[in-house]
Amino acid sequence: MRASQTLSPTLKETPSDAEVISHQLLLRAGMIRKVAAGLYNWLPLGLKVLRNVESIVREEMNKSGAQEVLMPIVQPADLWEESGRWEQYGKELLRIKDRHDRDFCLGPTHEEVITDLIRNNLNSYKQLPQNFYQIQTKFRDEVRPRFGLMRGREFLMKDAYSFHSSEASLQETYDLMHQTYCNIFERLGLDYRPVEADTGSIGGNGSHEFHVIADSGEDAIVFSDQSHYAANIEKAEALAPKDNASEPSQALEKFATPDVHSIEALCQFANTSADQTVKTLLVHGENHTKEAPELIALILRGDHELNEIKAEKLDGIKAPLTFAEPSEVKAVTGTDIGSIGPQDNLTSYVDRSAAVLNDFYTGANETGFHNKGVNWERDFTLPKVADIRNVVAGDPSPCGKGTLHIKRGIEVGHIFQLGTKYSQALNATVLDENGKAKTLIMGCYGIGVSRVVAACIEQNHDDKGIIWPEAIAPFKAIILPLNLKKSETVKLEAEKLYQSLDNANIDTYFDDRDERPGVKFADAELLGIPHQFIIGDKALKNGEIEYQNRATGERKPLPLSEIDAFIGSL
């Protein structure tokens, strides 16, 4: 492709509304342009990258035996009412009406449509298992689209749905998809990690997320340094400390703590450390109403963070987890936030780590006062003990081997054992061996194709621009002829090289623009094409051109006679 014939508007300056590096570089490299919040045009080079990702995904999915289908973006409300999600889904589901005033939505996902398709067209257990996928545009009306392609409203997704007559069969396909996803991310050339994930409200036996490792990632993932254990921090279990609480050695003592409202302030004031303190968080119980507040106490060691996912699953707690308003706290406990301690009168849960402390500091349940030398059972009843905190780096791995480390990750894939959630709601059954109707068991498997493009840049860039992995680069090679307009030899050699690369089936970008060398170098770097061929009079005098590798920065002369061999080695 010739640069002079390509819409590739590169920018010298970073557009002011782009925050993350992938967004900035995609805009600067002329690969995408914004249409509205969370909606983007894909320009030729960007689209080539997207298509490259797409075709790797497609090849590997086909290899796994999955069948490609294509479902509509616009979906009838009826199906969503059947699954119950028309009510549940919330505002992310963009609802629209047609000319007859009938309700439709833009598909944020396709469980309903695929289940409807299958219930009408699969009848026998003998036809199972089957796995269907599509690569298609999804629409989610995000509260706050941000980070460019990372969290757009419209995005390209590969979603797959498998159907089974037994759990064992589901497990088999699930494992196959796990392997397929590893193959895909391997081929994409990304540093990624599959991690155990929370199964959320759906339950089921298993779920894994696939994360691209990048400092800018929105998720924290934890992994053991001595085993293959890896999990989303939402899911990772914090083991109970080995030691039990020791005997109280101090007497309970109340002391005034004016203007101390945080653990940090308490530590400074009382000259202690956060791991010797206990904090009490109050959240809404499941029967909570404004008129009759029901609060539940969650008790943690001061240096630990509450894991909301874990807490939400405890008995009696309202989902989604909501913290009590300061006024509600005051009304129920008679104390202002900042001086709350364990509550003998409220349903309470204490984290495993906080449960083994003794002689600790905590709020005195009296505004402006804290207690020291506090001990469980002697001073407060020890509540139900549960794992309700996030693990921290250095915790022992729940698998029993090694210590946990934490990294940031970008979620690019998610596989899920759905079970019968949708098949039951939509009454999708097949006849079993005995001629009895049996509810289908389902799995679902997603990859954020457009997000992969952004994640890839987050992971692979430098201060000059993008560094595409070869597998998805918009072009494999770029030719940079210097002083093209004036030098006949440069022109001749450049055209010859372009032809040779073409003959070798190497997709090449030919920068035939009449630009000064500096502009061409800078753009080539920005675009991130892996192999650069520089053709200038200087080197040609010695019968050479130059080669530069974008990723390594390696630059070397290439005698004209050796070009063909070198091309062959790419």
Added chain:
RNA sequence: CGGGGUAUAGCGCAGUCUGGUAGCGCACUACACUGGGGGUGUAGUGGUCGCAGGUUCAAAUCCUGCUACUCCGACCA
């Protein structure tokens, strides 16, 4: 959802406080020079100053309403 910020040429911004000819850099067009790391000069093109209303002799500027975009927060006892 809560709290900020911004809206002026394709991009980045000044001008708004204190109303009076719409500006700068980049990009773009033409010509010339230059030609191995975003070069130089000369001459140009391009904007109903987000939208609607109001005040005024006069509004990018003041007032009112709206819209869009964007950032932060939603881990605090």
